Amino acid sequence: MNVLIVEDERSLSHEMEIYLTKQGLHCDVAFTGAKALEMMWVNSYDFVLLDIGLPDTNGFEILKEAKKNAIDSAFIVLTARSETDDKILGLDLGADDYLAKPFSLPELHARMQAILRRKHGLKVQIIDINGFMMDYQNRTLTYEETPVVLTKKEFDLLHYLALHKGRVLSRSQLTEHIWGDVMDDDYDSNYIDVHVKNLRKKLAAHAPIEWFETVRGIGYRLNAQ
Numbered sequence: 628m629n630v631l632i633v634e635d636e637r638s639l640s641h642e643m644e645i646y647l648t649k650q651g652l653h654c655d656v657a658f659t660g661a662k663a664l665e666m667m668w669v670n671s672y673d674f675v676l677l678d679i680g681l682p683d684t685n686g687f688e689i690l691k692e693a694k695k696n697a698i699d700s701a702f703i704v705l706t707a708r709s710e711t712d713d714k715i716l717g718l719d720l721g722a723d724d725y726l727a728k729p730f731s732l733p734e735l736h737a738r739m740q741a742i743l744r745r746k747h748g749l750k751v752q753i754i755d756i757n758g759f760m761m762d763y764q765n766r767t768l769t770y771e772e773t774p775v776v777l778t779k780k781e782f783d784l785l786h787y788l789a790l791h792k793g794r795v796l797s798r799s800q801l802t803e804h805i806w807g808d809v810m811d812d813d814y815d816s817n818y819i820d821v822h823v824k825n826l827r828k829k830l831a832a833h834a835p836i837e838w839f840e841t842v843r844g845i846g847y848r849l850n851a852q
Contacts (some may be wrong), residue, residue, distance in 0.1 A: 628674065628787070629672045629673050629804050630647055630655070630672060630676065631654075631657060631675045631700070632655070633656075633657045633675060634656070634676065634678040635680075635681055635682050640658070641656075643676065643732065647736065650736055658682075659684075660681045660684035660689045663675075663677075663681075664692060667693060667698055670803060671700075673701065673804065674701050674702075675698075675702050676705055677722075678706065690704070690717065690720045691720055694720065701723045701739075701743075701746060702721065702723055703722065703735070703742070704717040704725045704726070705726055706725075706728065723742045724741075724742060740763075743790075754789050754790075756789050756849065757834070757838050758770060758834055759775065759833070761785065761789060768785070770833040771833075781822060781826045784822055784823070787801065788801075788847060792848075793848065793849070793850060795842045795846055795848045796846050797845055798845075801819055801846065802818075819846075823841075823847060838850040
């Protein structure tokens with residue numbers, strides 16, 4: 628998943644970036660509100676971790692602007708303030724959660740996972756993809772209790788498709804969310820297709836995968852129950 632960290636305290640932003648990267652997330656960092664907005668216009672983020680006390684603007688203004696422009700990222704407001712009014716304002720403006728500094732990085736990650744489950748209607752960490760059991764927390768995939776060994780990119784690709792089951796995801800969307808940025812080469816290249824081919828081969832070794840659909844000229848879709 629793609630995460631934008633908007634935090635001008637560089638030591639904290641660096642710690643967050645290192646920790647979340649180790650959890651398998653791709654992180655971009657912005658130290659000002661202007662840079663954050665610029666990056667949100669160009670890229671699509673699953674999460675925006677938004678500090679309120681930015682040097683050039685109030686983080687709430689960034690949140691307002693993002694919501695006005697229908698940016699559908701999940702927002703977690705980060706602030707040193709503990710006033711209830713700030714918390715209420717952030718939630719009223721559309722933030723998904725609120726975390727007061729200082730906070731622990733495992734707590735931040737846990738809250739992100741909770742938002743992910745709510746957003747996609749997941750009640751547990753394990754997703755059933757037509758008999759393939761995906762444990763996102765432990766990053767494992769099994770079929771009838773037999774492990775299916777995937778690379779990091781293959782796992783992320785399958786997980787992202789599973790979260791958006793029934794929806795066609797283009798090659799550019801998959802690139803941006805899983806590899807972290809838009810590729811400079813044409814999307815007609817077989818970069819994504821190679822990963823999909825390898826993933827399909829590993830899944831098909833365990834069970835039929837007619838639910839893993841190629842949408843000609845666009846991308847891929849999972850029709851998993």
